[in-house]
Amino acid sequence: MKKWKLVLLILLSLLLIFIIVTVFNTMRVSSKQPTPEETTILLNEEEAIARFSESLTYKTISYQDRSKFDFAEFDRFIFYLEESYPEVHDQLELEKINEYALVYKWEGSDKNKNPIGLTGHYDVVPVLEGTEENWKQDPFSGAIVDGVIWGRGTLDDKIGVIGILEAVSYLIEQDFQPTRDMYFMFGFDEEIGGEKGAKAIVDTLEDSGITFDFVLDEGGAIVKNMVPGVDHPVGVVGIAEKGSATAELSIEGSGGHSSQPKSSTNIGRIAAAIAKLEETQFDADLQGPGKALFEYVAPEMSFGMKYVFANSFVFEPLIENILLDEPASAALIRTTIAPTIFQAGEQYNALPERASAVINLRLMPGETLESVQEFIEETIADEKINVTVSGSESSKVSSYDTWQFEVIQKAARNVYSDAIIAPYLMFAGSDAKHYDRISENTYRFLPVLLTSEDLERMHGTNEHISVDNYVNAIKVYAEVIMVANE
Numbered sequence: 001m002k003k004w005k006l007v008l009l010i011l012l013s014l015l016l017i018f019i020i021v022t023v024f025n026t027m028r029v030s031s032k033q034p035t036p037e038e039t040t041i042l043l044n045e046e047e048a049i050a051r052f053s054e055s056l057t058y059k060t061i062s063y064q065d066r067s068k069f070d071f072a073e074f075d076r077f078i079f080y081l082e083e084s085y086p087e088v089h090d091q092l093e094l095e096k097i098n099e100y101a102l103v104y105k106w107e108g109s110d111k112n113k114n115p116i117g118l119t120g121h122y123d124v125v126p127v128l129e130g131t132e133e134n135w136k137q138d139p140f141s142g143a144i145v146d147g148v149i150w151g152r153g154t155l156d157d158k159i160g161v162i163g164i165l166e167a168v169s170y171l172i173e174q175d176f177q178p179t180r181d182m183y184f185m186f187g188f189d190e191e192i193g194g195e196k197g198a199k200a201i202v203d204t205l206e207d208s209g210i211t212f213d214f215v216l217d218e219g220g221a222i223v224k225n226m227v228p229g230v231d232h233p234v235g236v237v238g239i240a241e242k243g244s245a246t247a248e249l250s251i252e253g254s255g256g257h258s259s260q261p262k263s264s265t266n267i268g269r270i271a272a273a274i275a276k277l278e279e280t281q282f283d284a285d286l287q288g289p290g291k292a293l294f295e296y297v298a299p300e301m302s303f304g305m306k307y308v309f310a311n312s313f314v315f316e317p318l319i320e321n322i323l324l325d326e327p328a329s330a331a332l333i334r335t336t337i338a339p340t341i342f343q344a345g346e347q348y349n350a351l352p353e354r355a356s357a358v359i360n361l362r363l364m365p366g367e368t369l370e371s372v373q374e375f376i377e378e379t380i381a382d383e384k385i386n387v388t389v390s391g392s393e394s395s396k397v398s399s400y401d402t403w404q405f406e407v408i409q410k411a412a413r414n415v416y417s418d419a420i421i422a423p424y425l426m427f428a429g430s431d432a433k434h435y436d437r438i439s440e441n442t443y444r445f446l447p448v449l450l451t452s453e454d455l456e457r458m459h460g461t462n463e464h465i466s467v468d469n470y471v472n473a474i475k476v477y478a479e480v481i482m483v484a485n486e
Contacts, residue, residue, distance in 0.1 A: 022307065022310075022311045022314065026303070026306055026307045026310040026311070029298055029299045029306060029310045030299055031299045031300065032295070032296050032299060032422075033296075033300075033409065033413065033420060033421065034406055034409050034410045034413060035413075036410070036413035036414050036417040037410075037414055038414065038417065039414045039415050039475050039479055041170065041474075041475045041478055041479070043166070043170060043471060043474060043475070045467075045471050048166050048470075048471065048474060049144065049149070049467055049470065049471070051084050051162065051166070052142070052149060052158070052159070052162045052163075052166075052470060053142035053143075053144055053149060054080065054084075054142055055077070055080065055084075055122075055142070055153070055158050055161075055162050056140065056141070056142035056149070056150075056151035056152065056153050056154065056158060057140055057141065057142050057151075058073050058074075058076055058077040058080065058140075059073045059140055060073050060074050060077050060122050060123050060124060060153075060188065061073075061123065061124055061125070061126050061152075062123040062124065062125065062126075062188075062189050062190070062191035062192045063126065063192070064192055066189075066192075071099075071100070074100050074188060077122060078096075078100070078102070081102075081165065084165075085165050085168075085169050087169055087172045087173065088104065088165055088168050088169050088172065091106070091172055092104045092105060092106045092168070092184075093105040093107070095204075097197075097200045097201055097204050098196045098197070098200050100188040100196075100197070101185075101186070101187055101188055101196065101197040101198070101200055101201050102184075102185070102186040103183060103184075103185050103186075103201055103204070103205075104168075104183065104184040104185075105181060105182070105183055106168065106178055106181065106182040106183075106184070107178075107181055108177075108178040108179050108180040108181045108182065108485070109177060109178070109179050110179045110180060111181075113179060113180035113181075113213075114180065114211060114212060114213040114440075115180055115181035115182060115183055115210065115212055115213070116180060116181075116182055116183070116212060116213055116214055116215070116216075116484050117182075117183040117184070117185055117212045117214075117215040117216070117435070117439065118164050118182070118183070118184050118185070118215070118216050118477065118480065118481075119160075119184070119185040119186065119187070119198070119215055119216070119217045119431060119432070119435065120157045120158075120160030120161040120163075120164060120186055120187075120217065120218055121157050121160070121161070121186060121187040121188065121189075121190035121191070121194070121197065121198070121218075121431060122153070122157070122158050122161045122186055122187075122188060123187070123188050123189055123190060123191050123197075124152040124153045124156065124158070124191065125152070125156075125191050125459050127139045127152065128461075131461050134461045134462070135150075135461055135462055136150070136462055137150035137151070137462075137464075138150075138151075139151055139152050139463070140152060144467070147466055147467045147468070148464050148465070148466055148467065149464060149465050149466075149467060149470060150462070150463070150464045151463065151464070152463055153463075154463050154464050154465040154470075155446075155448075155450075155454065155457065155458045155463050155464075155465055156218070156458045156459065156463070157190070157218045157446070159446070159448070159465060159470060159473055160217075160218050160446060160473075161186050163447075163470070163473040163474045163477050164184050164477050165184070166474045166477075167474050167475075167477035167478035167481060168184065168481070170474070170478055171478055171481060171482070176481075176482065178481065178485045179485045180213075180484070180485060182481060182484075182485075183205075183210075183212070185198070185201050185215075187201065187431050190430065190431045193429075194431045194434055197431070198431035198434040198435070199434045201434075202434045202435055202437055202438055205438055206437060206438050210438060211438050211439065211440070212435070212438060212439035212440065213404055213439075213440055213441070214398075214404040214407075214439060214440060214441040214442065214443060215432065215435040215439040215441070215442045215443070216408065216443050216444075216445060216480060217430050217431055217432035217435070217442065217443070217444050217445075218430060218444060218445070218446045219237070219238040219241075219426050219430055219432065219443070219444020219445050219446060220235070220236035220237055220238045220424055220426060220444055220445050220446070221235070221236070221445070221446045221447075221448055221449070221450045221455070222234070222235035222236075222412070222416055222419050222447070222448065222449045222450065223235075223236065223449075223450055223451070223452070223455070224449070224450075224451055225451075225452075227293075227294075227297050227301075228305065229301040229302045229304070229305030229306075230297050230300050230301055230305075230420060232300060232418050232419060232420050233416070233418065233419045233420070233449060234297060234419065234420045234421075234422060235412050235416065235419045235420065235421040235422070235445070235447075236293065236422055236423075236424040236445075237400075237405070237408055237409075237421060237422070237423055237424065237443050237444065237445040238289075238423075238424060238425065238426030238430075238432070238443065238444030238445065239289050239292065239397055239398040239399070239400050239405075239423040239424070239425070239441075239443065239444075240288070240289050240365055240394055240395050240396065240397040240398065240425055240426065241394065241395045241425070241426040241427070241428065241429055241430060241432065241433060241444065242331075242335075242362040242363055242364060242365075242394050242425060242426065242427055243362065243363030243367065243391065243392050243393040243394040243395075244360065244361070244362055244363070244391050244392055244429055245360075245361045245362075245363055245369055245372055245389055245390065245391030245392070245393075246358060246359070246360060246361075246389070246390055246391050247358070247359040247361060247372065247373070247376055247387060247388070247389045248356060248357070248358050248359075248387070248388050249270055249273055249274075249356060249357045249358075249359070249376075249380070249385050249386070249387055250270075250354065250355070250356040250357075250385065250386050250388075251266045251269055251270060251354070251355055251356075251382075251384050251385045251386065252266070252353060252354045253266055253353065253384070262351075265351055265355075266344060266351070266352055266353070266354065266355035267344045267345070267352060267355045269355070269382060269384065269385060270342070270344070270355045270356065270357050270385065272380075272382075273357070273380035273382055273385055274339050274342075274357055274359075276379050276380050276381075277337050277339075277359070277376065277379055277380065278337060278339075280379045281334065281337065282334045282335040282336075282337070282364075282367075282375065283334065284320045284323070284324055284330070284333045284334040285320070285333060285334070285364075286312065286316055286319055286320050286323070286333050287333075288364075288365050288366075288397060288425065289332075289365070289397060289423055289424055289425035290332040290333050290424070290425050291312070292400055292422070292423040292424070293332070293422050293423060293424040293425075294309045294312070294319075295309075296400075296420065296421075296422030296423060297309075297420055297422050298310055300420050320333060331362065331427050332424070332425055333364075334364060335361055335362065335363050335364045335367050335372065336361060336362045336427075337359060337361055338359065338360045338361070338362075339357055339358070339359050340358055340359065340360050341356075341357065341358035342355075342356075342357045342358075343355070343356050343357070344356070359376075361389075361391075362427055363391075363393055363394050364394065364425075365394040365395075365397055365425070366394075367393065367394070368393055369389050369390070369391065369393060372389050373387055373388075373389040376389070392433075395432070395433040395436055395442070396436050396442075398440075398441035398442055398443060399440075399441055400423035402441070404440070404441045404443075405423065405441070405443070407480060407483045407484045408421065408443055408445060408480060409421040410479075410483050411447075411476050411479035411480040411482075411483050412445070412447055412476055412479075414475075414476075414479045414483075415447070415472050415475045415476045415479060416447075416449065416472070416476075419449075426444050430444055432444050446473070447472065447473050447476035447477065448465065448469040448470075448472065448473050449469055449472070450469075
């Protein structure tokens with residue numbers, strides 16, 4: 001046999017082996033979704049909607065400057081909860097921490113089981129001054145128009161607080177008794193970090209020796225058209241959240257008249273540093289929670305997409321390049337760089353003696369503040385520029401191949417039977433990070449069906465939620481409690 005024929009035969013044999021192995025990998029991929037059992041929960045929807053609507057009228061606004069808090073509104077909101085959910089306040093033990101953080105305990109029948117916690121926050125962000133007229137309904141009206149509920153907190157996060165209380169109230173009416181202790185914990189300053197709310201709750205529970213099997217907070221949602229190749233809506237449950245760091249780049253030197261500029265000015269050097277960082281970027285790596293997301297959605301994909309993700313050991317570079325094409329998916333696989341503030345100069349004809357820039361970075365699990373600073377300094381390669389980095393690293397990564405995660409999957413699918421529920425990495429921050437200290441797992445999931453446009457309204461203009469979404473959120477919270485106590 002001629003040598004070229006032998007080489008061709010070997011190559012064809014290798015190709016055949018490759019095809020057999022990769023097709024086999026694709027065919028053995030099986031669904032990771034639990035079989036749903038259609039929920040039997042029947043709510044008094046009219047009353048539940050009315051209570052939610054009124055809760056939105058209380059201006060429980062968080063400000064970075066705590067002196068601006070109108071605590072009279074917070075007092076009125078708490079009194080409203082007590083008046084609206086008498087059975088909850090009769091049957092559950094309530095502890096107030098720092099006066100406004102609320103911890104409800106529902107005692108279970110089996111003390112050998114660890115408790116489970118559901119948490120949310122009832123503070124909301126301010127309405128940006130000058131945008132009030134852009135709202136179709138007053139942001140604190142709680143207006144219900146054509147099956148839609150309007151106002152701050154409909155998405156972030158009074159829906160979580162009221163939804164949980166409605167679920168507990170319903171279960172009490174059904175004479176449900178949990179087997180394990182259940183805690184329902186509501187912060188009042190999540191929008192500014194949760195120091196007086198969630199963190200104080202955790203400090204108090206930790207002092208009492210209380211630890212959780214899992215805690216469920218707000219976070220991901222069920223989103224339509226989220227993953228290419230998947231026709232079903234995908235519910236993403238955050239098993240970790242990225243860290244948030246602030247990097248300041250600054251340079252000082254002689255200014256002077258603008259008629260005689262140096263070839264390299266303070267502004268120019270800071271601008272060049274920013275340009276280098278944006279051009280270089282952190283390395284992308286499909287790992288951890290990002291990889292877990294595709295492990296869970298791959299079985300539900302069309303064959304072509306399933307083939308690629310089932311053989312990620314071969315196609316990972318291709319997958320990463322595809323994900324880098326869109327900001328949302330790029331943020332899933334790398335630490336992000338977002339220049340947000342640039343400061344320099346006061347007069348048009350005077351060179352500034354100082355220039356600075358602020359960059360917000362969202363850190364991947366495994367990245368540290370020190371490694372971020374090192375990357376920035378090495379990338380800009382300018383010894384004249386001072387770099388300081390502060391902030392927080394990512395939260396711990398919770399498990400997703402355990403019964404705790406399956407509780408959330410099953411509860412969500414009992415209400416949204418066609419949804420694919422998968423783990424993912426949350427980009428924004430939440431109170432969940434505080435609970436890492438006292439919980440084996442912390443999950444981040446708001447059980448509502450949203451579009452990408454809905455997500456943009458969470459801190460923006462015209463925040464609203466459909467009546468059906470709100471009712472379904474209550475049902476999912478009730479299902480979580482019931483499934484976790486089976």
